[in-house]
Amino acid sequence: MMFYVFVHEQIDVAIVEVGIGGEHDCTNVIKTPIVCGITSLGLDHVKLLGNTIEQIAWQKAGIFKPDVPAVTVPQVSEAMRVLNERAEERHCSLEIAPPLNHYPNYPFQLSLAGDVQEINASLAIELVFHWLHAREGQSYDKLRTAPLNEKILQGLATCRWSGRNEIVDTPSATYYVDGAHTIESIEQCKNWFTNSLSKQNKSERLILLFYCSNDRQPDVLLQPLMKCKFDSVAFCSPITSLPTINDKNSQTDTKPGNDQWRATANIVSEIGRLSLHVAAFEKLWLSTIENQTTIPSIHCFHTVSQAIAWIDDSKSSKPSVLVTGSLYLVGAVLKLLDKNDSNM
Template sequence: MMDYEEAVKLLNMMQTPGGKGGEPCSRHAPEKVRQIGTDLETLGIKVSDLDTLNVIHVSGTKGKGSTCAFVESMLRHHGFRTGLYSSPHLISVTERIRLDGDPLTRQRFVQYFHHTRDLLQAHDRHVGYFHFLTLMAFYIFLEEKVDVAIMEVGIGGAYDCTNVVRKPLVCGVASLGMDHTAMLGSTLPEIAWQKAGIFKPGIPAFTVKQTAAALAVLQQRALEIGCPLFLCPNLSDFTVNRSMDKEVNEIGDGITLSLKGEHQRDNAALALCLVNLWLHDRGHAVTTSSFSQSSSNDLTSARPFCLTPAMHKGLACTRWLGRAQVVPCGHLTFYLDGAHTKESLQDISTTSFALQHNWPERCTESPFSPTGFADFADLQAEIATPGTADSFLRAAHVTRTRRAHQITAAALHVLQHRAYERHCMTYADDAEDLPEFEDRCHQRGEDIPNFQYWATVLELEMLVLVYVCSLVGFIHNVP
């Protein structure tokens, strides 16, 4: 039996020029969706078998991963066995396939990788990175007998490998924007057409507020396909009852999100609608709202409802690494987030500014790593705007390159030195080398920020990591 490192090496050999995420299924290759159905049969799986996974299928440009994380957490807190398939991963490929909220163990990953690869090779099938992992995820979820499989679309929707699912229980479309234009189209309506490709006849779907152009396409696609489409209410419209559960009561009376930022409120509202519909279908209705589509061409708004204690707790306990994540580390607190579109960059800058407004003694660091991003000039212009510049006090701008590991090293080197300088000014008069700084932290029993932990995240097409350093005492703004 191969070990984990060998399995990852073999998997990486399947990568396409698009990177670790690969190109799930481009708009020019709808036959790839049909091919994954054939490959499933190679693994002993009929496409109809996927119906037993009670799939929740989510597409979108921004927030689909966070939405899936919210959904998984809420259903797990309801007591269901969950399977989550998402991309990309931050540190380990095992993060892409989760059971009950936890990434696969290395042992399980190797076991299932070996089985999937051997069956494909026996039929002389050589597939790409994302294609392979999608096959493996479906196989694992069936073998592990999950109650629900939450599937995040890789790229697009219509021709994505995950769209082999014919009868999901419910679909969701997160916020739409311009991304992967070479594959999905150069206009927002074209991209919306692709994202709405996951709609299925008679299967309810939900979306959040979109631009008029994007929403018009979603509505038209839903009408053509025969998919009842609903607009999610604002998160503030949902209510929470006091619970008999002491742990839930301690969270508070209002809806608490573990993932910070105004944009996460839309993701949470979408997740609530998806979970409510899923529970309704499984005979665990939270609300008596009708899910039938109105006879008019106007988009029907879903009714808000009162959250169950499990929903309340699930939203408050969701963990999604690298997205609106707070990492305490000794006398430093790191706020980690990322963006791959101009709109996402604006969302992060707004969140960052809010954090600084609440804690003015804190400072923000933003390594800026635009690798292969088509709208690089637009992003530079966005960072130069007064509002964003106020939020990103100091951006470590690294030369555009495809070599993500070099960007990572350069950006994190700047970050570590600046955090070190501030920390040193708080506790010592003389400068110390980084190794001595690390030794000193160890002697104090403080953890050293594992900067390499976040290295893989910079392999996305463009990413801004927001680090807000919380220091005790005087903060010196190093120019």
């Protein structure tokens, strides 16, 4: 269906992201892409890809194609070694995208906040250059002696990526939303959050709204966030809200109560998961925060709508809320905030 839409709309270029991994990914149906790119690697989807960075790098490099250039960003040495070996096996070139400060007109504006976005931008630029070289005959300057042109600079300055380093200001709270769900991305998220607070002179109440899925360890992802010293921590399932018998979606079902039953079943299955979050946080807080006699107030919510309502009812001054740990949680929060904004 995706390719049908692309062909039907006669698009100029398609950026096709793999589902999980690369070696066995369905996107390998494309045998001769213009270029292949691999972003920063981390320990993600370990049940499917392997529990070492070498195993994950091997899987990711499965997108390499013979005689098709490949580009990546600086990786840890173990991952880089595997990527180079796989590139040799697949008979393709592999280069590391030059950093942004390599370009003569650096620094320039990036619309996406966070240090990691400079790395992402460097890869994006390199992929663009390969496409322009292959499809439009533009010269390929490996040494990068020329400054970036205005169209590329405009793209970097106006790019939008919902749910990544995104700040949403509402009358009741300021939400800092990032879908980080690996140890590496959580570290970046923590740095972005603390830097954003310092730039904005934010000193009011800090709230963490967190969830991570079954294949991830809450203690590992929560560890970097301990330094933020939140006043309150809310653990919440990524279920937006519990549908009622009168909801439109339920009325289209042959059995009107099915949606409600399924949502309730999902919530019940998440209760045990949230209790693990609480236990992990309490243990981490008491073991990592020195001279700390009190623990932040901890709350659990079955749905995101309940968590947002609790934040809206906050009696303190306008809090800063970090939402992270899961793209599903981030998506549900943004959906509700957008709905609330349109209803105002």
